[in-house]
Amino acid sequence: MNLTAAPPDVSGPEPEQAHAPALTAAASTAGLRVLASAGWPESAEDRTPPVIAGFVVSSFSPLAAETARRCLLRRAAPAATTGPPADERPPVTAVVVVSPLGDLAGAVHVAEAVDDGTRIGPLLFFQAVPNAVAGHLAARWRLTGPVVCVGDTAAGLAVTALLLADGDADEALLIRVDQAHTADGHDRAAAVLLGPGGDGCDGCDGCDGYVAARPLPHRPGTEPQCDREPQYAREAQYDREAQHDREPHHHEGEQP
Numbered sequence: 001m002n003l004t005a006a007p008p009d010v011s012g013p014e015p016e017q018a019h020a021p022a023l024t025a026a027a028s029t030a031g032l033r034v035l036a037s038a039g040w041p042e043s044a045e046d047r048t049p050p051v052i053a054g055f056v057v058s059s060f061s062p063l064a065a066e067t068a069r070r071c072l073l074r075r076a077a078p079a080a081t082t083g084p085p086a087d088e089r090p091p092v093t094a095v096v097v098v099s100p101l102g103d104l105a106g107a108v109h110v111a112e113a114v115d116d117g118t119r120i121g122p123l124l125f126f127q128a129v130p131n132a133v134a135g136h137l138a139a140r141w142r143l144t145g146p147v148v149c150v151g152d153t154a155a156g157l158a159v160t161a162l163l164l165a166d167g168d169a170d171e172a173l174l175i176r177v178d179q180a181h182t183a184d185g186h187d188r189a190a191a192v193l194l195g196p197g198g199d200g201c202d203g204c205d206g207c208d209g210y211v212a213a214r215p216l217p218h219r220p221g222t223e224p225q226c227d228r229e230p231q232y233a234r235e236a237q238y239d240r241e242a243q244h245d246r247e248p249h250h251h252e253g254e255q256p
Contacts, residue, residue: 020190023153023176027192030157032164035171035193038070041186049187052136060103061133063189064175068137071173071191093193094145094169095134098156098176102130137173145169164196171195 020039027034040046040063049062114120130149138147146168150156153176160172175191 019188020192023174023190023192026153027157027160027174027194028197030161031197032157032161033195033197035076035195036071036074037192038067038074038190040067040189042070052133054136055133058103058179059187060099060130060177060179061136063179063187064097064133064177064191065137065140067177067189067191068141068173068175071175071193072141075193090142090144091170092145092168093141093143094160094163094172095137095143095147096156096160096163096172096174097130097134097147097149098151098153098174099130099149099178100151101179101181103179143173145172160194164194 020037024034024037040049049059049066052062052065055061131147134147134149137143146163148156148159148163150159156174156176160174163169163172172194173191174194175189177187177189179187
């Protein structure tokens with residue numbers, strides 16, 4: 001079976017979503033705070049991303065790694081103090097990789113090798129999934145939060161918001177990679193370091209969509225952001241009621 005005879009029947013990723021300004025705007029619209037951002041390319045000098053040891057053939061992982069490196073280095077340094085607090089700890093940073101088509105160049109290379117009967121290098125098995133580069137970034141930059149890979153920016157921002165709101169991470173590094181899928185196309189990538197924005201409601205019905213800046217309601221020790229009960233609290237109540245209905249009940253005077 002020839003896997004490379006025809007290109008996939010897709011229109012391809014939206015080009016503007018792989019630009020740092022567009023990703024920053026989307027994150028801000030989602031109520032997240034942008035701590036730093038970066039893109040590829042950023043100048044005429046950006047032609048080929050730096051090679052990463054252990055990743056071959058494809059530009060997918062090098063694009064993600066270089067864009068993430070730029071973004072993390074641009075994060076504002078903490079204000080100078082007389083000394084760190086005794087309980088200070090580095091932030092827990094999640095890694096969220098977004099790519100509509102994944103490692104397209106790597107997939108095409110493997111398909112062509114299969115068609116030609118060529119031996120496939122073992123490294124390609126390692127990097128066949130997008131979270132391979134996410135793991136590389138986590139180890140390289142000591143990012144200790146969850147690792148998630150999704151197919152579009154909206155899903156990536158939704159996952160990021162949930163990770164921050166539930167306290168699974170203090171911040172999230174969201175990276176979008178769009179490899180060229182046409183002969184005249186160009187590889188693009190963008191990355192944003194995100195924190196909880198606290199300037200919007202979490203989606204409860206009847207709210208006007210804007211409340212005073214506060215931490216997100218799911219984080220431990222905080223109160224809901226608006227007067228209406230958040231959806232997640234209502235769902236928890238439904239679960240408790242359903243559990244109560246399933247349990248056996250005994251009337252007064254009856255033996256259990």
